[in-house]
Amino acid sequence: MIETWILISLGGIVLLLLFSAFFSGSETSLTAVSRARMLQLEKDGEVSARRVNHLTEDRERLIGAILLGNNLVNILASSIAAAVFLHLFGEAGVAYATLVMTMLVLIFAEVLPKTYALSNPDRFAQAVALPISIFVTLFAPIVATVQAIVRGTLRIFGANVEGPVLSSHDELRGHIDLHHQEGGVVKDDRDMLGGVLDLRELTVDDVMVHRKNITMIDAGLPVADIFAYALNSPHTRLPLFQGDAENIVGVLHARDLARALLKAAGDPSAIDLKAVCREPWFVPETTELLDQLNAFREKREHFALVVDEYGALMGLVTLEDILEEIVGEIEDEHDITVEGVKMEEDGIWLIDGATPIRDVNRALDWDLPDEEAVTMAGLVIHESQTIPETGQVFSFHGKRFEIVERRRNQIAKMRVSALPEEG
Known part of the structure; x- marks a missing residue:
């Protein structure tokens, strides 16, 4: 007859292996979980998603608590197994216990739960969020002590233990490139998403039309010639200069010209050109694209002239130029296509x-x-x-x-x- 204490010990080993599997799967799922999806689920009212987000806010504390629990149950299970095998097989029991527990822990407490957790990280993380939260709270003092020891030891060897190396933008860009390589994001989508991230890194002089390519109108020309030139131009907005090309005195909009011409019964000479012109808007060449995009939205403008630090004209930038950095080249029926x-x-x-x-x-x-x-x-x-x-x-x-x-x-x-x- 097998002694009662051996049966209890074997049952305890099985229970501890289940706890080890629980901690291993929790570690994998909570580190592989999609924070973006959890954030969206939290906004939708999912309580479990809120717990997951709270846990992953301090990953060092989370991993420390899980490793504490995992090592505790594994060591305890191995100690009980060694006692049982020593009783059954004598001195050879230590070797048998080491072999058996290594196989059991490897297969059932590590590989199996982690494989499942990697396949279903979000579902697994939401399921274990409540018990893991309780465990982290209960063992917070011990984990804090371990963290202090670890950080102190690392600092002795000159290791940097501060925040993440990559910015959130770099992480996003890395995720986009990774999904593109894996086939989850097509090239056009990758370029659009990357274009959005680049708006903070580019300035208006990176996308502006250079001054030598700007189509401008001399204010000294007859009004009829100005109207004819503007209405036949492929561009909707045209800068108007007085004397020197650097002296921009206004911006002509084709719609304003057409409306004024209609009111004047088709007679350009009866139109006050100054009343039709819009005030030119000048922006520095160092303006970030994202700031310029927001400025376009606030002023409800689509067109700005770019100047350098000395006030000299460098070029012009439009809302379309900025949008093209995101979606690629935009062409309409009036554009002149240049094969670059x-x-x-x-x-x-x-x-x-x-x-x-x-x-x-x-x-x-x-x-x-x-x-x-x-x-x-x-x-x-x-x-x-x-x-x-x-x-x-x-x-x-x-x-x-x-x-x-x-x-x-x-x-x-x-x-x-x-x-x-x-x-």
């Missing part, structure tokens, strides 16, 4: 020098740096430290750049291809 990127052969691209680096990266899924230059021509000039001649070839950032056309001091066209990977 054209495939010549497989893997070889003919690119306009004025094409923004960000547009090329987005179109070709490249990763050319855009910190020191905005356009492809600017990138080549920055890297080569010279204004290249036609026919010159450069290699940097894993790409081959051949200058195809140069107009005065401006790189007009270049041929770009990927360099062969080194063996």
Whole structure:
């Protein structure tokens, strides 16, 4: 007959293994749970989701409490098993107990619960949130003591134990790229989500239309010519300058002109041009895109002129320019399409020098740096430290750049291809 205490001990081991499985699965689920989904469920009134969010706010305390419980039950189960096997098999019982408990803990208390928790992290986390919360609260003093010892030991060795290394934006960007690699997010969606995150990192001079490409109207022209030019232009808003192109005195809106022309029965000479002009809005070139987007919304404007620190005109920025950083190129029936990127052969691209680096990266899924230059021509000039001649070839950032056309001091066209990977 098996002694009663052995049966009780075996039952205790099984119970402790169940507790070990509970702690292991809880650790995995609460670290793998989607905080975004839990936050949404909490907003929908889910009490269990609120408990999960409360637990994951202090991950160090959570992990410390779970590891404390897990090690406590595992060590206790192993000690009981050693006593039972010593009674049954003598000195060889220690080896038998070590082998059996290792297999039981590995399979049933570690791999099995963690596998299930990884497959169903949100459901598992919500199910264990209440008992884990109680356990964390009860053993908070012990966990705090352990945390203090751990932090003190790490500081002795010069380890940094402060907050997370990555910002929330970096984490979001990493998640987006990861889901794209796994096939969960298509390229267009990845570019749009990345564009939203980039609004804090870009300024208006990164997306503005350069002053040499701005279509402007001389206020000294006859009113009839001004009306004809403005209404035939593909642009809705046109800056009006007086004498010098830097002296912007107003902005003409095609709709305002058409409305004024209708009231004047089609006679442009009867229209007061100053009354039709809108006040120009100037913004500094260092304005962040997100701030400019909010300013557009507050002022209910779609158009602003960009100036540098000396007040000199640098270009113009529109609401459409900012939105294109998120959704890509926007073209309507009045736009003049300029082919900035054209495939010549497989893997070889003919690119306009004025094409923004960000547009090329987005179109070709490249990763050319855009910190020191905005356009492809600017990138080549920055890297080569010279204004290249036609026919010159450069290699940097894993790409081959051949200058195809140069107009005065401006790189007009270049041929770009990927360099062969080194063996």
